[in-house]
Amino acid sequence: MRIVIVGQGGREHAFAQNLSREHEVIVTPGNPGMEADVTVSDRDPATLAPDLVVIGPEAPLVDGLADRLNHKGITALGPGAAGAQLEGSKAFLKQLCAEAGVPTASFGVATSIEAGLELFDRFGPPYVIKTDGLAAGKGVLVTQDRAEAEEDLAAKLSGLSFGAAGTRVVIEEGMLGPELSVFALCNGEDFLLLPPARDYKRLLDGDRGPNTGGMGSISPVPDVTAGVIDLVASSMIAPTLARLGELGIEYRGILYAGVMLTPSGPKLVEYNVRFGDPEAEVVLPRITSGLGEALLAAARGETIPSVQVSNQSAITVILAAPGYPDSPERGLEITGVEEARASEEVSVFTAGVARRSEESAASKRLPYQDLATDGGRVLAVTGMGDTPIDARRRAYRGVELIHFDGLQYRRDIGF
Secondary structure (H helix, E strand, O other), rough: OEEEEEOOOOOHHHHHHHHHOOOOEEEOOOOOOOOOOOOOOOOOOHHHOOOOEOOHHHHHHHHHHHHHHOOOOOOEOOOOOHHHHHHHOOHHHHHHHHHHHOEEEEEEEOOHHHHHHHHHHHHHEEEEEEEHHHOOOOOEEEEEOHHHHHHHHHHOOOOOHHHHHHHHEEEEOOOOOOOOEEEEEEOOOOOEEEEEEEEEOOOEEEOOEEEEOOOOOEEEEOOOOOHHHHHHHHHHHHHHHHHHOOOOOOOOOOEEEEEEEEOOOEEEEEEEEEOOOOHHHHHHHHHEEHHHHHHHHHOOOOHHHHHHHEOOEEEEEEOOOOOOOOOOOOOOOOOOOOHHHHHOOEEHHHHHHEEEHHHHHHHHHOOOOEEEEEEEEEEEEEEEOOHHHHHHHHHHHHHHOEEEEOOOOOOOOOO
């Protein structure tokens, strides 16, 4: 089967590496580091004669790419624009949760400073302010500081922080507890659960610093039982698909539930309409076979076959550019990727990378030569092992072999 993957980050590299074991894979637009594993193309996915198109990022899904491909008779995995509103609009998500009876935090929607301040008074600290639209995983502030919350509210509503995506915000009641990422592969009516993970959102060790797109992840999650996963599936994913169906929305694709394990039980933090990143880099290496067939069946609305999942643990550490998440530096030389990839049970997925020069890009030298930083989250290093301790040791052994000036990473992933 020829599978075309749309995207250019670490998530798409993880998909490509997994699927290329059993299928022909092309990634568009991809990035130069992927060339070690698969074919990279800058062509429109519809022109590549795909049997299946897998759409990785959220923006093209919200923009209706799956609708356009399916209209052309090309099988695409990913919800249409209507279903992608679950991620494209936090207000739509919260309203649907209320209608479907999905447990989540109390909330309100604000388009003015006055309305936002009233919601702050109602819910009290911690203050949770989310952009309504897409913000690359960075549109959420959680703070105990009222002054900081008011400053963030003003910056978002004015368009200063996230442009039009932030001119409407959702303000929620704060929740406490560890987080959990649950992934369901959906065929419109039913779903197959994929391995869960835990994401580490804060930039610095000990969950300090600003929110990011994710600085690492672990799978499976040692303190989470199968019963908790089943409860998330029955109380969140199943009623969400049912409510979407009542609205005439047939959801085919990945539904990612970000869950908080509160003292009163699991509650939904958010939905994403695609695989998480960096969760993909920790979950997909654990799926040993059958992923392509499962994705194709879901995209066609057919019964989804099971996939084979390794019992091994996996831990992913993100290497970020200096200045991330606000102003990442570009053009910094990257070394050591080839050596890290040669380490036992270590994978390196490339994300924010580019060739250092037009000459090296044109000559297409070895995939990991002449790479430079070209984004915030540059690389994802995944280690696997029989225990979380083994996986963690291997991941950080790989990290230590890689260098670029100002490299940032957390040293507590997996603790």
